[in-house]
Amino acid sequence: DQQVKQNSPSLSVQEGRISILNCDYTNSMFDYFLWYKKYPAEGPTFLISISSIKDKNEDGRFTVFLNKSAKHLSLHIVPSQPGDSAVYFCAASATRAGGTSYGKLTFGQGTILTVHP
Amino acid sequence: NAGVTQTPKFRILKIGQSMTLQCTQDMNHNYMYWYRQDPGMGLKLIYYSVGAGITDKGEVPNGYNVSRSTTEDFPLRLELAAPSQTSVYFCASTPSWGMEQYFGPGTRLTVT
Numbered sequence: 641d642q643q644v645k646q647n648s649p650s651l652s653v654q655e656g657r658i659s660i661l662n663c664d665y666t667n668s669m670f671d672y673f674l675w676y677k678k679y680p681a682e683g684p685t686f687l688i689s690i691s692s693i694k695d696k697n698e699d700g701r702f703t704v705f706l707n708k709s710a711k712h713l714s715l716h717i718v719p720s721q722p723g724d725s726a727v728y729f730c731a732a733s734a735t736r737a738g739g740t741s742y743g744k745l746t747f748g749q750g751t752i753l754t755v756h757p
Numbered sequence: 758n759a760g761v762t763q764t765p766k767f768r769i770l771k772i773g774q775s776m777t778l779q780c781t782q783d784m785n786h787n788y789m790y791w792y793r794q795d796p797g798m799g800l801k802l803i804y805y806s807v808g809a810g811i812t813d814k815g816e817v818p819n820g821y822n823v824s825r826s827t828t829e830d831f832p833l834r835l836e837l838a839a840p841s842q843t844s845v846y847f848c849a850s851t852p853s854w855g856m857e858q859y860f861g862p863g864t865r866l867t868v869t
Contacts (some may be wrong), residue, residue: 643798663842674857683847683860684800729799743851744815745858747799749809749852 643667644732646748653755659717661751663730666711670732673703675715680725720755727752761861763848769867770838778833778864780848789831790858793844806831824826838868843868856861
């Protein structure tokens, strides 16, 4: 039972254009969502997060949108740059579960983003 | 700050051998986690710890053990290596739930 899904294994975008990465979840207890970026042979690095009390969070070129009714979130990168080429993971946590959650993250399978010059 | 460090970077084990993957963080984080990533898959939680002396199982704990004697260190032990444990292992830490986790660079383990 995959609670967090990234249905697009890969995405190819031209430099300067928008990249949109999608993520769906099934567990209604999830209330904190994160995006991580991973380069080959490195650990994931945190990119941006959003709490379920918001529907949008921006940080520079990165914006995350959350649609709670659809249990869907997306990451927008504008404008895309070749250095953005990496694997992007969506992750979710149930923070309201408090003592039983302990910040455990459930990850999607990842989407490989390639930005062409 | 070094952040989260992991050793070794690479290791090849024979079936039935044992080893310990080391993880250390210098950020004084209470919460630490071990994940494994199989090819084309997301990260799956093996074990986690909410403080020194307190550990619990994650989604895929079979074949592994952990200990947490200090805030800084969270080693992962494989007792009888099996080919199914071939994976990349990541350690992570966070100061509190509801915050992002910081990951180490990973250990690539092959069991043959």
